[in-house]
Amino acid sequence: MTSPDTLLVSPTEALDLQKQGALIIDVRDGDDYKTEHIAGAVNIPQIFYHLSTTTDEELTQSKVVLEELFRRVGVTSETLVILYEDGFASRFGGSFRGWWWLNFFGHDKVVVLDGGY
Numbered sequence: 001m002t003s004p005d006t007l008l009v010s011p012t013e014a015l016d017l018q019k020q021g022a023l024i025i026d027v028r029d030g031d032d033y034k035t036e037h038i039a040g041a042v043n044i045p046q047i048f049y050h051l052s053t054t055t056d057e058e059l060t061q062s063k064v065v066l067e068e069l070f071r072r073v074g075v076t077s078e079t080l081v082i083l084y085e086d087g088f089a090s091r092f093g094g095s096f097r098g099w100w101w102l103n104f105f106g107h108d109k110v111v112v113l114d115g116g117y
Helices: 011-019 030-035 056-072 094-104
Strands: 023-026 081-084 110-113
Touching: 011 023, 011 081, 011 110, 056 094, 081 094, 094 110
Parallel strands: 023 081, 081 110
Antiparallel strands: none
């Protein structure tokens, strides 16, 4: 599946992409996810909490931890990933942090749900 030519997708676009095989990742806290989430979405709150500094060793460690989390929920090189959080002002851009991490790992099939949950 190819990625849309945009960083943000609307809720309607996200649901259409999900029907085509995109994986939706909720980056909110586990309790928020358990209370309510987009049907079919998986939860990786560590995207928000995992901070790294820029030494080679620290970036390598972050990559190891986060790549395993992404693999565990089913992200492959072919997976289009859609990330979301509550809203862009509530989690300090956790979904965009996930977008950055995936791109840093070389995975460019990633978009963010416009407006969040």
